[in-house]
Amino acid sequence: MAPTQGPRAPLEFGGPLGAAALLLLLPATMFHLLLAARSGPARLLGPPASLPGLEVLWSPRALLLWLAWLGLQAALYLLPARKVAPVSALAPGGNSGNPIYDFFLGRELNPRICFFDFKYFCELRPGLIGWVLINLALLMKEAELRGSPSLAMWLVNGFQLLYVGDALWHEEAVLTTMDITHDGFGFMLAFGDMAWVPFTYSLQAQFLLHHPQPLGLPMASVICLINATGYYIFRGANSQKNTFRKNPSDPRVAGLETISTATGRKLLVSGWWGMVRHPNYLGDLIMALAWSLPCGVSHLLPYFYLLYFTALLVHREARDERQCLQKYGLAWQEYCRRVPYRIMPYIY
Ligand SMILES: NC(=O)C1=CN([C@@H]2O[C@H](COP(=O)(O)OP(=O)(O)OC[C@H]3O[C@@H](n4cnc5c(N)ncnc54)[C@H](OP(=O)(O)O)[C@@H]3O)[C@@H](O)[C@H]2O)C=CC1
Numbered sequence: 201m202a203p204t205q206g207p208r209a210p211l212e213f214g215g216p217l218g219a220a221a222l223l224l225l226l227p228a229t230m231f232h233l234l235l236a237a238r239s240g241p242a243r244l245l246g247p248p249a250s251l252p253g254l255e256v257l258w259s260p261r262a263l264l265l266w267l268a269w270l271g272l273q274a275a276l277y278l279l280p281a282r283k284v285a286p287v288s289a290l291a292p293g294g295n296s297g298n299p300i301y302d303f304f305l306g307r308e309l310n311p312r313i314c315f316f317d318f319k320y321f322c323e324l325r326p327g328l329i330g331w332v333l334i335n336l337a338l339l340m341k342e343a344e345l346r347g348s349p350s351l352a353m354w355l356v357n358g359f360q361l362l363y364v365g366d367a368l369w370h371e372e373a374v375l376t377t378m379d380i381t382h383d384g385f386g387f388m389l390a391f392g393d394m395a396w397v398p399f400t401y402s403l404q405a406q407f408l409l410h411h412p413q414p415l416g417l418p419m420a421s422v423i424c425l426i427n428a429t430g431y432y433i434f435r436g437a438n439s440q441k442n443t444f445r446k447n448p449s450d451p452r453v454a455g456l457e458t459i460s461t462a463t464g465r466k467l468l469v470s471g472w473w474g475m476v477r478h479p480n481y482l483g484d485l486i487m488a489l490a491w492s493l494p495c496g497v498s499h500l501l502p503y504f505y506l507l508y509f510t511a512l513l514v515h516r517e518a519r520d521e522r523q524c525l526q527k528y529g530l531a532w533q534e535y536c537r538r539v540p541y542r543i544m545p546y547i548y
């Protein structure tokens with residue numbers, strides 16, 4: 201099949217050099233985080249903990265468990281109860297001709313065998329549900345060690361379960377994300393979905409297992425309120441856009457102000473999308489803060505997710521902005537004029 205764009209598609213992630221660095225840095229960071237969370241000082245910026253011996257790193261039982269988990273998820277995915285992703289094509293960005301860069305970004309947009317879509321399957325199922333399972337295992341281990349799970353562990357488990365449950369409930373919405381429509385299925389998404397999400401997104405629960413934190417009811421209530429605010433913004437913004445994209449005359453969005461574009465599509469300029477250009481990112485970041493707060497303020501390590509996620513979303517917003525400018529031209533410039541802030545009102 202012919203590439204959808206020639207080798208002149210703009211390079212992202214720092215080009216081949218950046219991609220090569222990320223290929224090495226991402227797995228190394230993940231190992232560092234996992235080892236630091238169980239070490240005494242639990243220092244995010246400390247020297248890397250020494251690697252355990254090969255006999256600890258290699259476990260045929262763990263591999264078997266992982267394969268069985270993938271098999272189970274693949275069988276569930278094949279059940280006729282899901283939406284179908286766009287047709288197969290080459291990814292616009294992952295066909296630069298540089299093998300390292302293309303390996304990192306992925307050449308194929310939606311690699312498939314028959315109707316089994318690898319990217320769509322990996323984006324939502326094994327890693328995301330695996331994250332919740334790892335959290336639950338850590339909660340049970342805490343109960344075994346200390347008699348009962350701590351309030352902090354309950355909060356982290358509850359918040360993240362809500363986030364994953366929400367993603368699965370709105371599964372079809374993932375079909376319009378940049379990962380599905382633009383990025384190929386390369387190292388970034390394969391490693392991101394299958395390793396990075398389950399093992400680094402569960403860092404707060406891992407930290408709490410090894411470093412229990414006292415948490416009183418008043419503080420827990422404040423943290424719940426922060427999570428609820430983040431979720432309200434995240435869900436409100438995502439649902440408003442999805443409803444509008446599906447049916448602009450839906451009574452829930454029909455009264456919102458819009459800008460027409462040359463493509464025939466419209467852009468919302470009131471409601472959530474008139475507040476900042478990425479209100480869903482703002483809600484997601486507020487939730488990220490609420491997931492770290494139960495771990496106290498004595499360590500930076502549990503705040504890794506918040507720091508990483510801020511960098512990811514700022515970078516992602518810039519990528520999306522470039523793509524929208526290309527798609528909508530003058531109408532996008534008008535939108536930026538009317539809604540000048542990107543993620544945080546009056547700040548960024
Ligand atoms: N937990 C995690 O690790 C991560 C979570 N996320 C979350 O995933 C979700 C999806 O994010 P993402 O795919 O990046 O982007 P968005 O869901 O924000 O989608 C951006 C697209 O929305 C459309 N759009 C932008 N502005 C408007 C407007 N004013 N009116 C109507 N349509 C508009 C454009 O596409 P078009 O016009 O073509 O419809 C644009 O390309 C977010 O909630 C984010 O927080 C993202 C990354 C990682």
Ligand SMILES: CC(C)CCC[C@@H](C)[C@H]1CC=C2C3=C(CC[C@@]21C)[C@@]1(C)CC[C@H](O)C(C)(C)[C@@H]1CC3
Binds near residue numbers: 367379
């Ligand atoms: C390893 C690298 C540093 C970066 C990898 C990025 C990926 C981990 C993320 C890219 C976009 C994602 C989304 C979600 C999970 C993380 C990845 C895969 C998402 C499935 C989380 C749940 C949300 O409700 C969502 C909106 C469905 C998310 C979609 C994007």
